[in-house]
Structure formats: C-alpha cells, structure tokens
Amino acid sequence: MTNLSMAPVPAPAGRGTEVTTETRPVRALLIGIAVAFLALFLLLPLGAVFVEAFRVGASAYFDAISEPDALAAIRLTLIVAAIAVPTNLVFGLAAAWAIAKFEFRGKSLLNALIDLPFSVSPVIAGLIYVLLFGAQGYLGPYLQSHDIQIVFALPGIVLATIFVTVPFVARELVPLMQEQGTQDEEAALSLGASGWQTFFRVTLPNVRWALLYGVVLCNARAMGEFGAVSVVSGHIRGKTNTMPLHVEILYNEYNFAAAFAVASLLALLALFTLIVKATLEWRYAGQIAASRRH
Amino acid sequence: MAGISGLALKRPSVIPGFGLAFGFALTYLGLIVLIPLGAMVVKAASLGLAGFWDIVTNPRTVAALRLSFVTSLIAAGINAVFGVVIAWVLVRYRFPAKRLLDAFVDLPFALPTAVAGIALTAIYAPNGWIGSWLAPLGIKVAYTPLGILIALVFIGLPFVVRTVQPVLEEFDREIEEAAATLGARRDQTIFRVVLPALIPAILTGFALALARAVGEYGSVIFIAGNIPYVSEIAPLLIVIRLEEFGYAEATAIGTAMLLISFGLLVFVHVVQAWRRRRFGND
Amino acid sequence: MNKHLRIITTAAALSLTAAAVPAFADTTLLNVSYDPTRELYKEVNAAFAKEWKEKTGETVTIEQSHGGSGKQARAVIDGLKADVVTLALEGDIDKVAESGLIDKDWRSRLPDASSPYTSTIVFLVRKGNPKSIKDWDDLVKEGVEVITPNPKTSGGARWNYLAAWAYADQKYGHDEEKNKEFVKKLYKNVPVLDTGARGSTTTFVQRGIGDVLLAWENEAFLALNELGEDKFEIVVPSLSIKAEPPVAVVDKNVDAKGTRKVAEAYLNFLYQPDVQKAIAKNYYRPAEPKYADAKDLARFPDVQLVSVDDPLFGGWKKAQPEHFADGAVFDQIYQPASTN
Numbered sequence: 036m037t038n039l040s041m042a043p044v045p046a047p048a049g050r051g052t053e054v055t056t057e058t059r060p061v062r063a064l065l066i067g068i069a070v071a072f073l074a075l076f077l078l079l080p081l082g083a084v085f086v087e088a089f090r091v092g093a094s095a096y097f098d099a100i101s102e103p104d105a106l107a108a109i110r111l112t113l114i115v116a117a118i119a120v121p122t123n124l125v126f127g128l129a130a131a132w133a134i135a136k137f138e139f140r141g142k143s144l145l146n147a148l149i150d151l152p153f154s155v156s157p158v159i160a161g162l163i164y165v166l167l168f169g170a171q172g173y174l175g176p177y178l179q180s181h182d183i184q185i186v187f188a189l190p191g192i193v194l195a196t197i198f199v200t201v202p203f204v205a206r207e208l209v210p211l212m213q214e215q216g217t218q219d220e221e222a223a224l225s226l227g228a229s230g231w232q233t234f235f236r237v238t239l240p241n242v243r244w245a246l247l248y249g250v251v252l253c254n255a256r257a258m259g260e261f262g263a264v265s266v267v268s269g270h271i272r273g274k275t276n277t278m279p280l281h282v283e284i285l286y287n288e289y290n291f292a293a294a295f296a297v298a299s300l301l302a303l304l305a306l307f308t309l310i311v312k313a314t315l316e317w318r319y320a321g322q323i324a325a326s327r328r329h
Numbered sequence: 330m331a332g333i334s335g336l337a338l339k340r341p342s343v344i345p346g347f348g349l350a351f352g353f354a355l356t357y358l359g360l361i362v363l364i365p366l367g368a369m370v371v372k373a374a375s376l377g378l379a380g381f382w383d384i385v386t387n388p389r390t391v392a393a394l395r396l397s398f399v400t401s402l403i404a405a406g407i408n409a410v411f412g413v414v415i416a417w418v419l420v421r422y423r424f425p426a427k428r429l430l431d432a433f434v435d436l437p438f439a440l441p442t443a444v445a446g447i448a449l450t451a452i453y454a455p456n457g458w459i460g461s462w463l464a465p466l467g468i469k470v471a472y473t474p475l476g477i478l479i480a481l482v483f484i485g486l487p488f489v490v491r492t493v494q495p496v497l498e499e500f501d502r503e504i505e506e507a508a509a510t511l512g513a514r515r516d517q518t519i520f521r522v523v524l525p526a527l528i529p530a531i532l533t534g535f536a537l538a539l540a541r542a543v544g545e546y547g548s549v550i551f552i553a554g555n556i557p558y559v560s561e562i563a564p565l566l567i568v569i570r571l572e573e574f575g576y577a578e579a580t581a582i583g584t585a586m587l588l589i590s591f592g593l594l595v596f597v598h599v600v601q602a603w604r605r606r607r608f609g610n611d
Numbered sequence: 612m613n614k615h616l617r618i619i620t621t622a623a624a625l626s627l628t629a630a631a632v633p634a635f636a637d638t639t640l641l642n643v644s645y646d647p648t649r650e651l652y653k654e655v656n657a658a659f660a661k662e663w664k665e666k667t668g669e670t671v672t673i674e675q676s677h678g679g680s681g682k683q684a685r686a687v688i689d690g691l692k693a694d695v696v697t698l699a700l701e702g703d704i705d706k707v708a709e710s711g712l713i714d715k716d717w718r719s720r721l722p723d724a725s726s727p728y729t730s731t732i733v734f735l736v737r738k739g740n741p742k743s744i745k746d747w748d749d750l751v752k753e754g755v756e757v758i759t760p761n762p763k764t765s766g767g768a769r770w771n772y773l774a775a776w777a778y779a780d781q782k783y784g785h786d787e788e789k790n791k792e793f794v795k796k797l798y799k800n801v802p803v804l805d806t807g808a809r810g811s812t813t814t815f816v817q818r819g820i821g822d823v824l825l826a827w828e829n830e831a832f833l834a835l836n837e838l839g840e841d842k843f844e845i846v847v848p849s850l851s852i853k854a855e856p857p858v859a860v861v862d863k864n865v866d867a868k869g870t871r872k873v874a875e876a877y878l879n880f881l882y883q884p885d886v887q888k889a890i891a892k893n894y895y896r897p898a899e900p901k902y903a904d905a906k907d908l909a910r911f912p913d914v915q916l917v918s919v920d921d922p923l924f925g926g927w928k929k930a931q932p933e934h935f936a937d938g939a940v941f942d943q944i945y946q947p948a949s950t951n
Contacts, residue, residue, distance in 0.1 A: 080448035130354035139339035154590035156544025158564040163365035170690035230345035259441025261547030305439035313432035456819040572682035
C-alpha cells in the first residue's frame with residue numbers, strides 16, 4: 036500500500052487511447068503548477084531561514100545558539116514539550132478507548148469537542164488562562180494568597196501548550212481504533228487477560244505507529260507554539276522564553292542572524308518531524324488511520 | 330444512538346474501562362478546554378448583550394474581524410484550487426521527487442508559525458528576496474493585507490491537499506472509463522464526474538483551512554503591518570486590547586471569534602456526515 | 612509501551628526538578644522594563660550584581676523582561692512577579708499602583724521624581740536625508756512615510772505623539788482642532804504600527820520601510836552605533852518632549868518575596884555616579900549630568916523640550932485619558948471619516 040504502487044502508470048503520451056488521464060502537456064502543466072506553488076510557498080521560506088541564519092557566518096551561528104538565553108529557551112521548550120506531549124498522549128488513549136470501543140450517548144459531541152482547540156485562535160488559548168489564573172482573574176486572589184504562580188511561569192506556558200495540542204494524539208487514534216473494532220480485545224479478555232493486560236498487550240501494540248505519528252505531530256506543535264505561549268509567558272529572558280519567543284526577541288534586537296539561527300533549529304525540528312511522519316506513512320500505512328494512507 | 334436503551338449512558342459491552350477512559354477524557358477536556366473557554370464566555374456575558382454588541386460592532390473590531398475573514402476566505406479559496414491541483418498531481422501522476430514533495434506538503438503543520446512569519450517577512454519585505462523585485466513595480470506585499478494573505482496561504486496549504494488526497498486515491502477509475510466510453514471528453518469527465526465527488530472533501534479542507542487562518546497569529550503579526558482598520562487582524566486586536574487593560578473588549582472579541590469557529594466546526598461535521606450518507610464511508 | 616510511558620513521565624518529572632532548582636539557589640530580582648532599555652540594563656545588572664556580592668556576599672541575579680511599556684504594566688497587574696518596574700512613563704506605573712501593587716506616592720520615593728534618566732524624541736532618517744526632513748512639519752507631507760509604534764501599547768509612541776502635539780500647539784497657536792488635524796495627518800503617513808519601540812526600529816532599520824523613524828534619542832543613537840553611520844542620520848526637530856521614564860519598587864511583590872532590601876538598593880544604585888556615567892554612555896540623559904563624561908553629554912543636542920507637566924497636557928493623569936483612553940483623541944484620528 037505504498038504511495039507508488041497505488042499511483043497508476045500514465046499511458047505513453049500521444050496515443051489518445053488512454054481515457055482516464057490527461058494529455059502530456061496538461062500533465063506537465065499541472066505538475067508544473069503544483070511544483071511551482073509548493074516551491075514558492077514552502078521551499079522558499081524554509082530556504083530563507085537557513086540562508087539568513089548563516090548570513091553572518093558559521094561562528095556567529097553557533098554563538099547564537101549556544102548563548103545562555105538561547106540555551107535556557109531550548110531547555111524550557113524541551114521541558115514544556117516533555118510535559119505537554121505525554122499528558123496529551125494519555126488523554127488521546129483514554130478518549131480513543133472510550134470513543135472507539137464503546138457506544139454511548141454524546142459520543143459524536145465528545146468527538147467534536149476534541150477538535151475544538153484546532154479551530155480556536157491560539158491567542159484565545161492564552162487569553163482564557165490569563166482570565167482564569169491572572170492576578171485579576173477568577174482564581175487570581177486564591178492563587179495569590181497561596182503563593183501559586185501559574186501565568187507568566189512554567190505552569191501557564193504548559194497549560195497553553197497543552198490546550199493547543201490536545202487533539203493531535205486523539206485525532207490519530209480514534210479513527211484507527213474504530214477501524215480495528217473490538218475483536219482483538221474481546222479475544223484477549225475471553226482468554227482471561229485483565230483489562231490492563233489487554234490494553235497494554237493488545238491495544239497498544241495495534242496502534243503503536245499511529246501513536247508515534249500523533250506524538251510526533253503533537254511534539255512539533257508543542258515546541259513551536261507562539262501565539263498562546265506569548266500571551267502567558269511574561270517574556271522573562273532566560274526564564275519564561277520558549278524558543279519561538281526567543282526568536283521574536285532576537286528579531287526585535289537587531290539580532291537578525293541570531294533570530295534566524297534559533298529559528299533554523301526549529302526548522303530542523305520541522306524537517307525531522309516531516310521525515311518521521313513520511314516514514315511512518317510509507318512503512319506502516321496499514322497501521323495508521325485510513326485517512327493518512329496516501 | 331441505536332442500541333442504547335432507556336436511561337443507560339452506554340450500550341453494554343464486555344470490554345472494561347469505559348468509566349475510567351470516558352471519565353478521564355471528559356475531565357481532561359473539561360479542565361483544559363471547556364472550563365477555561367467557559368470562563369471567557371461568562372466574562373463576556375457579564376457585559377450584557379448590549380455591552381457585548383457595542384464592542385463587537387465597534388468599527389475597529391468590525392474592521393479587524395472583516396479583515397481576518399476576508400483574507401482567510403481568499404486564502405482558503407486559493408488553497409482549495411491549488412490544493413486540488415496538488416492532490417491530483419500527487420495521486421495521479423508519476424514524476425521525480427514526488428515522494429519528497431508529498432512529504433513536504435505538511436511543512437506548515439510542522440514549522441512553528443513564528444519561524445514562518447520571520448521567513449516570509451524576510452522574503453516579501455521591500456528589501457527582501459522577492460519583495461525587492463516587486464517593489465519597483467509598485468507592488469507591496471509585506472505590511473499590507475497582501476502579506477497577511479501570503480502568510481495565511483502558507484499555514485492553510487496542507488488542509489485541502491490532505492482531505493482531497495485519500496478520497497481521490499479511492500476514487501473508482503472505472504467510473505471515469507465509463508464516462509469516457511459514453512462519449513464524455515476528458516474535461517467533461519473531470520468537471521462533471523470527478524470534481525463533484527471531491528466536493529465534500531474540498532469543502533472540509535476549505536473549512537479547516539479557514540478556521541485555522543481566522544485564528545492565526547504567529548505568522549501574521551510579523552508580516553502584517555498592524556495598522557488599525559487596514560492590516561490589523563482580529564487575534565492581534567485581542568492581544569492589543571488585552572495589553573491596553575481592555576479585558577472586556579478582549580473577551581468579547583474572543584467570544585465572537587469562538588462562536589464563529591464553533592460554527593465552522595459544526596459545518597465540517599455536517600459536511601462529513603453528508604458525505605458519509607451520500608458517498609458511503611469516505 | 613508501558614515502560615516507555617513510564618520513562619517519558621520520569622524524564623518529564625526529572626527535567627522539571629532540574630528546572631526548578633536554580634530558582635531557589637540565590638536571590639533573583641525581576642526587572643520588568645520597556646523596549647529600548649535592553650542594552651542599558653544588561654550593563655547595569657552586571658555591575659549591580661558585582662557590587663552586591665562585594666557588599667553583602669550574596670549572589671543576586673537580575674532577570675529582565677522587555678516589551679511595550681503599557682503591555683508590560685498590564686502583565687505586572689495580571690501577576691507577572693516584578694520586583695521593580697522601569698517603564699517608559701509615569702502613567703504606566705500609575706496603572707500598576709492603582710491595582711494596589713505599588714504605593715500611591717511612589718514617585719516621591721526616589722530622587723528626581725523617580726526618573727534616574729530622561730530622554731527625548733528625535734527623528735532617524737536614511738543617509739543623506741533624501742526626503743529632506745527637518746522638522747515635524749515635514750512628517751505630514753504627502754508621500755513621507757513615518758514609522759512609530761502604537762501609542763496604546765508603547766510608551767515611546769505616546770511620547771512621540773505628545774511631541775507632535777506640542778509642536779502643533781506651538782505652531783497653530785493653541786488650537787486643539789488644528790492639533791488634532793496635525794496628528795491625524797501624521798498618523799495617516801504611518802504604514803506600520805508595531806506594538807513596541809523596538810519593533811518599529813526593526814521595521815525601519817532592517818526592513819527598510821519608511822522615510823523617518825520617530826525614536827527615543829537613545830534608540831536612534833544605538834541604531835547609528837549598531838548599524839553604521841553610513842546608513843542613517845539623526846535629525847533633531849525644533850521642539851520635542853521631555854520624556855521621563857520612571858522606576859519603582861513593586862511593594863507587594865518584594866514584600867511577598869522578601870526582596871525589598873535588594874530591590875531598593877538596585878534602584879538607588881541607578882543614581883550612583885558611575886551608573887549615571889554608564890547611563891550617559893548608553894545615550895540616556897542622566898538625572899545627575901555632573902557624574903557623566905563631558906564627551907558623552909556633548910552628544911545630546913540642545914533642543915526645546917516640553918514636559919508632560921506643562922499646562923498643555925496637565926500631567927499624565929490628565930493626558931492619558933484625554934488622548935489615549937478608549938474613544939479618546941488617538942482613537943478618533945484612526946477612525947475612517949465615514950464612521951466618525
């Protein structure tokens with residue numbers, strides 16, 4: 036079920052006998068349009084990041100990414116992702132288990148709610164946590180009196196990141212687990228396995244590639260989120276700046292090359308994500324959700 | 330909900346763990362998503378309907394919402410057209426580096442929006458790679474609504490491609506052959522037979538790209554120019570209102586946008602339900 | 612997978628603890644400041660940490676947060692735990708004081724009305740001044756693009772706006788309608804409205820947008836310094852504003868954190884002779900010029916400066932609501948004529 040085997044072989048041009056494909060000039064034109072569009076909108080910006088990053092030279096590049104504030108931003112970004120991704124992974128498994136293995140009232144509503152964070156502006160994701168946990172917010176006085184800091188500190192950044200990445204793992208698992216049905220689990224249970232054994236020995240191995248797929252996408256978004264995090268960060272250098280925010284700060288400090296240097300690390304993360312994603316799609320097409328097998 | 334009788338929440342099943350999984354998922358969604366969003370709506374509701382209406386019909390808010398929507402609609406439209414072409418090319422033709430191109434389509438999902446923002450600005454600013462070619466022609470891209478459009482096309486690009494691609498792959502070629510046998514020209518087959526079958530997928534992708542574009546912030550603010558009434562998008566206005574101590578305004582605009590995205594989400598689900606009914610499961 | 616999950620969770624927990632440890636190791640001050648002071652406080656902070664160590668043996672780390680002044684004040688009100696605020700104008704610190712975090716009489720607690728340095732607004736133009744911009748008049752001409760940030764979020768932008776207003780007032784003989792007309796024409800020429808002064812500088816300097824940047828004097832000098840005098844030059848208008856960026860200890864926060872002593876020492880440190888000298892070196896006008904190098908002072912042009920306390924504005928308590936509140940003058944000048 037790989038990509039190529041599914042693509043039909045176009046007939047030799049000029050015969051006029053092949054009725055289900057276009058003439059060679061039309062094909063060439065369409066391929067040209069597609070390639071040009073992707074090159075203009077995708078390749079060019081990506082190339083720009085690396086060219087601008089190295090504009091001042093390699094040593095400036097490495098200075099920029101090894102400077103203490105940059106390292107602190109990298110560390111914070113890793114910490115945030117290390118919390119947000121596993122949390123959403125557990126949620127994704129729970130939600131998929133409930134939706135795929137059971138029939139219950141309000142199932143389609145739950146399914147729709149999972150998608151909600153995708154269509155909410157990231158800025159709103161930040162705003163709602165300020166409204167709840169800010170000093171002027173609903174829980175502000177309580178948090179103040181107990182000396183708990185949520186917004187403008189790690190917990191706020193983590194919460195905003197979790198919000199925008201809630202759907203990723205669940206989105207991959209729900210359709211796949213629905214496709215797979217419940218026979219495997221029922222068999223395991225009838226053989227005497229406990230619920231948890233069934234989950235860890237049967238269900239998880241069945242969805243492991245889809246899970247990885249979701250985790251990779253979730254991680255990319257978690258590390259790259261800007262809008263939501265920007266609202267709740269407080270922008271304390273070396274402390275509450277994630278990598279995307281650090282990029283913005285450097286950008287605003289005449290430090291163009293450094294901004295693009297840190298940006299290039301994020302671009303590398305994006306490339307890594309794409310490679311893992313494509314590999315999973317090609318290698319394990321049967322084991323990820325149907326909508327991903329192309 | 331066939332099969333769930335009486336007052337029961339779920340249909341009986343031998344598989345355990347419903348309570349735990351469902352309870353956890355719902356609590357999690359509630360704490361992370363629903364209660365915080367609810368807090369915003371409650372805050373907006375405390376303005377009263379008249380107060381809320383005053384804010385969302387304030388000319389600057391209207392201008393920002395209109396700008397966000399119009400540019401997002403155009404961007405989603407552009408992505409719908411080119412998305413179908415790209416999906417078509419990726420599914421139907423063979424050419425060098427096709428796999429690479431296919432994988433690359435998802436770049437906007439993987440690339441942080443702030444990175445996209447500064448990269449696009451570097452390209453389209455008047456002294457940028459492309460901007461410096463356009464500037465002598467009197468075409469300004471960065472710091473105008475056109476720049477916003479470019480950023481929104483970038484971030485929305487994968488949606489239509491990725492919704493159309495699987496449908497096109499499973500499209501029965503025999504139908505095309507049948508149409509050709511019955512004497513239809515190739516263009517007639519495509520526009521009368523193939524495209525109509527793709528419409529639900531295109532609409533879904535279009536709506537998803539639209540929803541994403543309307544809320545987009547990171548990639549746009551670097552390239553937009555941020556002039557009130559001209560190039561100030563709604564999410565930026567929320568941030569500005571917040572920074573001006575205007576919590577009421579920020580929540581009101583946020584709630585208005587939330588209602589709109591909720592509408593889009595419902596639209597997507599309706600289209601998908603319609604597609605399932607009309608075309609079978611995907 | 613079970614094992615993997617456990618590993619991930621443990622890793623997350625470990626990295627969390629690792630992140631939390633240094634925060635408790637020594638005293639930390641958070642200085643929430645406005646945009647262009649990044650370079651200044653980098654220098655001041657290092658000097659203060661050194662002096663504090665010598666004097667008390669304690670290690671103090673000063674963390675910085677920079678952004679548009681109004682936005683920074685908002686963050687502090689919303690719970691950003693600043694020990695000291697060093698903002699662009701009095702009005703923003705007043706806002707923080709109104710929320711109860713700072714004593715109402717904060718301005719009288721330090722010398723020179725709590726402004727250890729002042730500055731003014733000048734024009735930065737491209738080399739050779741191709742549009743021959745000499746004074747505020749030239750900014751309202753057809754075809755001149757002016758770069759200035761959003762006064763709603765940036766303190767510097769409010770000083771820019773008031774300087775233009777003061778010029779118009781003098782020129783048109785105190786006619787408020789004409790002043791309004793003047794600033795309206797000026798903002799018509801603004802193609803990009805950034806949220807902070809630093810964003811505007813980047814737009815002008817890096818992106819090549821606009822003919823003239825309304826900038827803090829220190830920001831304009833810094834741009835010349837960083838990017839070469841062969842690209843830009845400074846034009847000093849006939850009249851400008853006396854910008855007094857104040858500083859204050861955030862009482863509630865320092866009392867909660869037990870950092871009052873070091874926070875107060877930090878702000879007092881700004882008035883010390885060698886710091887005043889450093890302030891002048893960083894292109895801010897020192898409150899005590901006598902400590903500064905003569906050659907640093909010589910760089911500041913002589914210009915007629917109007918204070919916000921001038922009857923024309925009546926101080927920030929009056930100017931802020933009159934010009935920058937919702938629906939006030941600044942909002943009016945941006946509304947399209949049809950809806951006005």
